[in-house]
Amino acid sequence: MAVSPLPAQNGTSEIKLSAAKAKSLAVRTGSMSKPGNQGAATAKAKGAELAEQLNEETRQKYVKGKKLGEGTYAIVYLGHLKDDPQSLVAIKKIKVNTEYREGLAMDAVRELKHLQELSHPNIIALHSVFSSRNQNLNLVLEYLPQGDLEMLIRDVEGIRYGAAEVKTWMGMLGRAVWFCHENFVLHRDIKPNNLLIAADGEIKLADFGLARSFSDPYRGMTSQVITRWYRPPELLFGARFYSGTVDVWSMGMVFAELILRRPFAMGTTDINQLELICQNIGTPNEENWPGVTKLEGYVKFDNLNSQPVKGRDFYLGTFGLIGSVGVDLLMAMLTLDPRKRSTARQVLDHKWWATDPRPTAKRDLPRKGGGPAKMGEDLKRRGGEIEDGPGDKVARKLNFAAR
């Protein structure tokens, strides 16, 4: 595949938009509310019927099959087009009605917002949206039956791969991230189990529950994003002004993990994560990262943990698989100072892609076949969570005070 960022191949997975109408809603308001309160959601029978029909049309187009997984935030079903049982989709039903209504969760809003606009071969496609009874929002997503990248990484015994395969996967991830940034979207939760695998081996970036548009200049963002193991040091230090390079750090961590076949730094707390970064990558200081000590959450690490930034030799020793050019790329992605770190664009411009070995063709990639259940697992999860691990749910906290 091309080294330079090709414009998105629009149309490959065209979003089919269908009117998703709140049928149940209009009806419900009429029938269940007290007469005095009736007017909220409006609509007399005729209007409602029309809306209902359109939604019904969309809903009828899909057949909801068995449940693939259920989480606190969503239930995932296998589904297919009514006319064509072969055309599988995943239907992610967002639980709106948990206990009492508090408005649509920010995750759901973010996912909708961004997936509606982003169309790229390496980003999960949103086919359509419809509502079902009890006011649930259903996202019809591309069906990705081959599990996720994490499964492949973890199956050390069963799955063998080398530099060529890593190059193919990283290339697909790189293009997805570049495309997001090119469209002013920060993903903010890149990790192997958000990288789903399509039937043809294509990697698809999923879970936009933490994604947001770039902030306007001088407007801060929350630092409580990205699953801890993949979170860059500036966020661990509480930076509120950051750029696409936060995602590049996560990409670098995924890159390292693909080679090591285990996460590069598995912190149990935020401070522990920083310690691991200090030990394994280098301790941030004013020399290697001017201004770092002024960050809100900056923590000084004493001599015990203070390590110079690891040089090329260390990387060559640990990540020799990808060769010296590949190591250069990895080091550029894992640079402590976010201003010196590669951008997604620079990652794609790197020499490594043009260096031997050539990336493996998609069809020859190893696969494990996670099957539908795995996709259910992946989609039901909320962003920022590590399954069964030291749960990191901080990312979920919405700071209402922050502007």
Add this chain to the structure above:
Amino acid sequence: MAADFWASTQRRYWQFSKEQLAELRDKLDNEDKTLVQQCPLPDRRLLSHFFNTQLVKLGKRMPIRQQAIATAQVYIRRFYIKVPIRQTNPYIVMATALYLACKMEESPQHIRVVVGEASAVWSGSEHLPTKPSFADQQDVIPLDVSKLGEFEFYLISEMNSQLIVHHPYRTLQELQSTLNLAPDEISLAWSVINDHYMTDLPLLNPPHVIAVSAIFLALTLKPTQGGLQATIATAAALSNTPQLSKNTSSADNRAPDMTSNKVQNFVAWLAEGEVDIKAVVDCSQEIISLYEVLEQYKETTCKEQIAACMKKRGLV
């Protein structure tokens, strides 16, 4: 601001021609002609102005940005080309649109805060319908958290869950240095952009056209009170309609040289660029006529007519 405008859902699904808009609205009106006759509502622009002032009033009580208010107004406008306004409680529509817009613009407000503030703004005695027949009413809006949550869902559905709105503000900021705009010109253009949400322009034109029109108006409106005529004249000149040109001379005399230079630079810049000049002229004229229409604005009239309409429909 996110994603590419040219590939956005806004451009693909939410930009119309005037004819298309009129057709959509006629269709809604025809659904129930008697209701339309029985419940007269003010001119759409006056009504939009009413919405605008109400949203600003509500917005002031929370730490939210102008852009969220702008997004909310676009949501309301989109919503009302799909749902007849007379079948809704506009206060709930406003509160919900603002609530959702805050989430979209990354300044989320808790749903209870929005509901609380909305009730405070709209339930106070001064906002009760003034006609004696309504004096017994307690609340204009029976608003609660679940209702807003429910309605949010409806709003999202009506908009086909296409939620990102591109605004002209960013373009304005980007053009600041290119066109060498002074801070007062920027802030005037900024207010013109704020005002354009009271018209159909957000559904008719891409944001950059609106930003350019706003700059054009700011440059020509600024110098004097007579600026409006000058603007009309310049707009007329641009579009080759000479009938208004007699107003030009008086206004031109008063305009300082600095500004006329800037206008010339601007016109030259416009001539070289690929911005649709006809659209800019249309926009400018639309905004000018908005200002004329707004002179008839009376908040009480809007309030009463909406209240009467809701009363009739049993929506209160």
